[in-house]
Amino acid sequence: MENWTRLNLTPGKLEDPNPIEGVQIDLYVSPFDIPTHTKGYLDPISGRFVIEFKYIGEEPIGPVGSEGPLHLRLGKNSGRLYAIEVDIDRIGASAVALRLLVDTEMKNLSPTESARENNFDLARQAIHSLADEGLYSAIEPG
């Protein structure tokens, strides 16, 4: 999957951490935290499989950090998840193994800022929804 795929994520209401008795207010994720597009590809230079996300607006991306076998690229100003990179050599060049690794590691992934939790959840949803739609098509099925 070389090209961007448009996402149609529709996050539901958030739980109000400070509910006020008798008062109904509804909280939702900021539109800026919702990924609008994604793509998965094999980076020929680094040899890593990369899943990238696009959002409304742009920002500089910070240096690559690591969370276990996943390497993360986060927005410099917002801390949003812009890309996940996986060393293919570690797990073998197999889409099945890659998908399993990403699914497992994404469940345990937490942002350094709690305010970005919603954004990471949506990234998980996006990966899950496109896993059967060719997200890993750049890799041999295995």
Added chain:
Amino acid sequence: MRKHKIWLTAHWTGKVIYWVASIATASLGAALALDTSTISIPWWKATIEFVQLVAPGTLIVLPTLLVVTGALGKRVGNPWVWKTIQSVLDTLQEVAFSANHGDQPIYEHRVTLFRAVWSRRFPFIPWLRKRWLIPYERSGHINKDSKSYFRIGDRVEAAEGVAGMTWMRNTVIVVPDVLPAINNLSGKRNQKIARLTFVSEKHVRDKQPQMRTYCGIPVEATGAKLWGVLVFDSAAKGSITHDRATIEFSRLANILGQLVARA
């Protein structure tokens, strides 16, 4: 709300001073290089000699003026940006409320852009921690005299208004059903209005808010920097929904982000 006439005057005055100072600086430099003994026209010679006399002091003042007017010009912004932001808000007002005008006239459905600033009196000082949300622009051609400002700061509990709470939580907040305030009465009704809209009871008594539905959306400038808040509010209950507001906002969010980065 931004007083366009004052800011327009400031913008063009700054531009004129900038250009006059630029031309004067260049002319001074040229005059300093002239050898007056070669000038035969008496009045021209006297003029150049005078300019050469005052040049040292003037060459300190003029570049300083250039720097100051340049910096102020950046803070005042470009009138084209303000007008385009107004157009964006008018468009949002039209499309976000179009399904639910009902019997209400369009001016009872409002879209207000709030800007986060350090000081209400000196909103053009950019560098310090943001403490207030002040109205920057509003849809339509009336209701422009708003002086509603809301506190923001370090703690969520101290935030005021739907705008303030939207800023602090950096999430979309929808308050779908608020009763309108009743004149000068305190009591349970006004207490509930105050709790629903995150303001004090005194605020409700003084301002008498009549809006029944609120939706606040955080606004980011280019570079994912939180800049302010957009508030949809309406005198008609349930006239703005999360889906409607965010779908229409998302279409224009990128443009709005680039505009407010220049505002």
